Amino acid sequence: MPATVYFAAGADLWPDYEGPIRRHAAAAGLDIALDDAAPDPAAVDVIVTAPGGVVQDYAPFTRARLVQNLWAGVERLVANPTLTQPLCRMVDPAMTESMTEYVVGHVLRHHLGIDVHIHGQDGVWRNTVLPPVARNRPVTVLGLGELGGAAARALAALNFPVTGWSRSQKRIDGVDCLAGPEGLATALSRAAILVTLVPDTAETESLLNADRLALLPEGATIVNPGRGTLIDDAALLAALDAGRIGHATLDVFRVEPLPPDHPYWAHPRVTVTPHIAAATHPDTASAVVVENIRRAMAGAALLHRVDRGRGY
Amino acid sequence: MPATVYFAAGADLWPDYEGPIRRHAAAAGLDIALDDAAPDPAAVDVIVTAPGGVVQDYAPFTRARLVQNLWAGVERLVANPTLTQPLCRMVDPAMTESMTEYVVGHVLRHHLGIDVHIHGQDGVWRNTVLPPVARNRPVTVLGLGELGGAAARALAALNFPVTGWSRSQKRIDGVDCLAGPEGLATALSRAAILVTLVPDTAETESLLNADRLALLPEGATIVNPGRGTLIDDAALLAALDAGRIGHATLDVFRVEPLPPDHPYWAHPRVTVTPHIAAATHPDTASAVVVENIRRAMAGAALLHRVDRGRGY
Numbered sequence: 001m002p003a004t005v006y007f008a009a010g011a012d013l014w015p016d017y018e019g020p021i022r023r024h025a026a027a028a029g030l031d032i033a034l035d036d037a038a039p040d041p042a043a044v045d046v047i048v049t050a051p052g053g054v055v056q057d058y059a060p061f062t063r064a065r066l067v068q069n070l071w072a073g074v075e076r077l078v079a080n081p082t083l084t085q086p087l088c089r090m091v092d093p094a095m096t097e098s099m100t101e102y103v104v105g106h107v108l109r110h111h112l113g114i115d116v117h118i119h120g121q122d123g124v125w126r127n128t129v130l131p132p133v134a135r136n137r138p139v140t141v142l143g144l145g146e147l148g149g150a151a152a153r154a155l156a157a158l159n160f161p162v163t164g165w166s167r168s169q170k171r172i173d174g175v176d177c178l179a180g181p182e183g184l185a186t187a188l189s190r191a192a193i194l195v196t197l198v199p200d201t202a203e204t205e206s207l208l209n210a211d212r213l214a215l216l217p218e219g220a221t222i223v224n225p226g227r228g229t230l231i232d233d234a235a236l237l238a239a240l241d242a243g244r245i246g247h248a249t250l251d252v253f254r255v256e257p258l259p260p261d262h263p264y265w266a267h268p269r270v271t272v273t274p275h276i277a278a279a280t281h282p283d284t285a286s287a288v289v290v291e292n293i294r295r296a297m298a299g300a301a302l303l304h305r306v307d308r309g310r311g312y
Numbered sequence: 313m314p315a316t317v318y319f320a321a322g323a324d325l326w327p328d329y330e331g332p333i334r335r336h337a338a339a340a341g342l343d344i345a346l347d348d349a350a351p352d353p354a355a356v357d358v359i360v361t362a363p364g365g366v367v368q369d370y371a372p373f374t375r376a377r378l379v380q381n382l383w384a385g386v387e388r389l390v391a392n393p394t395l396t397q398p399l400c401r402m403v404d405p406a407m408t409e410s411m412t413e414y415v416v417g418h419v420l421r422h423h424l425g426i427d428v429h430i431h432g433q434d435g436v437w438r439n440t441v442l443p444p445v446a447r448n449r450p451v452t453v454l455g456l457g458e459l460g461g462a463a464a465r466a467l468a469a470l471n472f473p474v475t476g477w478s479r480s481q482k483r484i485d486g487v488d489c490l491a492g493p494e495g496l497a498t499a500l501s502r503a504a505i506l507v508t509l510v511p512d513t514a515e516t517e518s519l520l521n522a523d524r525l526a527l528l529p530e531g532a533t534i535v536n537p538g539r540g541t542l543i544d545d546a547a548l549l550a551a552l553d554a555g556r557i558g559h560a561t562l563d564v565f566r567v568e569p570l571p572p573d574h575p576y577w578a579h580p581r582v583t584v585t586p587h588i589a590a591a592t593h594p595d596t597a598s599a600v601v602v603e604n605i606r607r608a609m610a611g612a613a614l615l616h617r618v619d620r621g622r623g624y
Contacts, residue, residue: 097445105424108417117585118430123572127586133409157469260435273429274439
């Protein structure tokens with residue numbers, strides 16, 4: 001009997017994923033009946049979904065052993081009371097790599113002061129202000145999950161003194177890992193450059209509010225490729241206007257696309273990037289989907305299963 | 313008897329170096345008589361120099377056991393026929409770190425397409441073109457000495473497939489090291505992003521001429537923090553005008569500061585940075601100077617001694 005897999009992640013994604021999922025299943029010797037058409041809910045073994053997914057009511061899928069999200073963020077799925085089946089978020093190795101590259105690229109951009117030169121192609125030889133070496137530029141990473149942990153390790157490998165902070169205590173070689181409310185204050189106070197990669201939960205809503213922004217060193221830079229909800233936008237804009245925060249590079253927003261009249265676009269101390277830090281790559285993500293289908297059918301422990309209590 | 317050390321690197325540098333050299337000498341228990349005033353040449357044990365140094369004729373320094381340059385580049389010193397004393401170039405650990413940070417920062421900037429967003433803060437959500445992950449973006453590093461080797465290692469650690477090329481065959485874990493004329497053609501043909509860190513010698517003058525630029529893949533990016541003389545400027549400008557080369561980020565030039573009317577400044581495919589990739593840091597460089605004074609006085613092998621035959 002093939003595993004019945006309902007691709008409910010939306011018509012936009014079906015052409016990107018159908019081939020890779022079939023190919024990885026064939027390579028794994030896994031027999032699947034994959035379709036994006038609405039099936040008999042009671043016959044479905046696995047549902048593949050995404051933020052634009054087509055299933056709102058998961059209750060009729062009584063046999064489903066796995067709801068596999070194609071995105072790392074599962075806020076909306078966790079908030080859906082009909083979804084009681086085992087839920088897994090995507091941890092795509094290519095997504096982790098993309099995120100690491102985005103974080104290291106933008107941290108180095110701010111560390112080196114590259115923008116001064118990109119904007120300064122006017123014949124003036126601006127060689128008087130040299131950056132310190134990375135080992136004298138403290139970076140703090142909030143969130144030490146798959147993405148934050150990988151970014152912290154990559155920054156430490158480039159000699160940045162890295163402080164990491166997470167809800168529960170972590171251990172990462174070369175990173176000073178802190179936890180809890182006191183740990184957060186210490187982590188913020190050290191951050192010449194702050195990277196925010198905590199998950200979006202009730203606890204992290206407006207994590208960077210006026211009080212916490214005030215803990216950052218004068219002129220600190222913020223790089224937020226995590227979640228738009230982590231930032232109290234009015235408080236950040238006030239801190240940027242005052243020059244207390246030197247720059248913010250923001251990839252995620254409470255409303256996306258960021259509306260053209262949002263003050264972030266025109267702010268000289270803000271760089272908006274359009275939620276590109278870590279896209280899911282269909283080929284590598286499909287390999288994860290297939291492995292989790294195999295595990296679900298075999299009754300084995302699922303990869304990256306969501307803990308409903310924590311919310312991620 | 314203290315070692316007589318003549319600081320001949322110029323009045324500009326004396327205030328930056330006097331304190332650090334004295335401090336490192338004291339810490340090492342090394343007795344030195346350090347001065348920047350012209351001494352009796354025959355009494356000098358060590359000459360510290362730099363590109364703007366004040367000694368032109370080294371012949372009268374008959375007792376000198378060491379001429380220590382404060383810069384990595386020694387072209388002018390090697391070309392000085394009066395300089396027959398042991399000559400050492402500076403390999404400052406902080407300089408190697410700065411160079412690595414510059415190279416990784418600018419390679420990631422081009423890899424991620426950061427400029428599109430820095431220039432595009434206009435309310436348009438440009439999220440359709442995503443970069444590949446680094447492991448699908450081949451980078452070539454020409455020159456695998458102290459600086460090129462460190463840059464190649466750091467890029468490989470970020471998953472870039474790195475090809476390295478050097479005059480003599482090198483071995484670096486995770487880097488495909490090539491050598492010789494055929495190796496150069498192969499290395500250039502692979503370079504989605506090319507980093508040039510070869511020393512400035514007669515052999516490397518205009519290394520990137522029209523023929524070699526033609527070997528690069530269509531749309532390749534060049535990052536040159538090495539030497540201005542490596543590039544045939546007219547050939548590069550022609551390749552940029554034709555769009556054959558996608559972008560060049562250049563830190564070094566045949567004439568510095570780069571004249572305000574030089575076509576590089578205004579070229580939309582060129583980013584000029586003002587010879588900032590790897591400045592010498594007085595504190596860490598002074599530690600190297602003091603260690604070489606100690607070795608010179610003890611008759612031990614000198615660090616980073618220049619091979620006059622190779623020219624570096």
